[in-house]
Amino acid sequence: MDADSLLAFVRFHAWANDRILTTAAGLSDEGFRRNGVLDHGSVFDTLRHLVDVDWSWREFCAGNDVGETYAWDHGFTLDDLPSIHAFCIDEDARLRSYVSALDEVALTEPLAMSDEPSDLIPRWLIVAHIVNHGTQHRSELARYLTDCGHSPGEMDLLDALTLP
Numbered sequence: 492m493d494a495d496s497l498l499a500f501v502r503f504h505a506w507a508n509d510r511i512l513t514t515a516a517g518l519s520d521e522g523f524r525r526n527g528v529l530d531h532g533s534v535f536d537t538l539r540h541l542v543d544v545d546w547s548w549r550e551f552c553a554g555n556d557v558g559e560t561y562a563w564d565h566g567f568t569l570d571d572l573p574s575i576h577a578f579c580i581d582e583d584a585r586l587r588s589y590v591s592a593l594d595e596v597a598l599t600e601p602l603a604m605s606d607e608p609s610d611l612i613p614r615w616l617i618v619a620h621i622v623n624h625g626t627q628h629r630s631e632l633a634r635y636l637t638d639c640g641h642s643p644g645e646m647d648l649l650d651a652l653t654l655p
Contacts, residue, residue, distance in 0.1 A: 502651065508542075513643075
């Protein structure tokens with residue numbers, strides 16, 4: 492995958508994250524923290540998971556393997572929707588900046604996922620995984636938000652292609 496194409500997916504990811512987080516602001520605190528039919532329980536826990544995974548995989552790609560720690564273990568406060576949203580905006584900017592700086596060699600560089608020599612994944616595929624992982628959880632959140640009367644509206648890739 493070339494850098495421009497990957498960057499288009501990363502911009503979509505940022506746009507869609509912001510749309511879900513903005514829509515989630517319509518929930519009461521009880522609705523935000525209530526366990527639902529989401530993989531990670533509540534909207535709160537699912538959003539924290541989504542942004543933490545974005546952060547940890549970007550850190551891994553940049554050569555900073557954070558292991559089994561979480562963003563909040565590294566001083567980031569993610570205790571409520573405003574702090575999660577602010578962190579997400581910052582992380583999306585960090586990811587866009589990171590991907591923008593990659594050349595073709597860096598995009599295709601294989602990164603070791605374990606000590607096994609056969610367990611190498613090209614960097615571009617890990618970045619694509621970040622976007623795909625986000626899509627999975629945003630779709631869960633969109634369904635939950637819609638059921639609560641707060642639909643985020645259309646969330647398709649093509650809806651975001653005109654973004655800068």
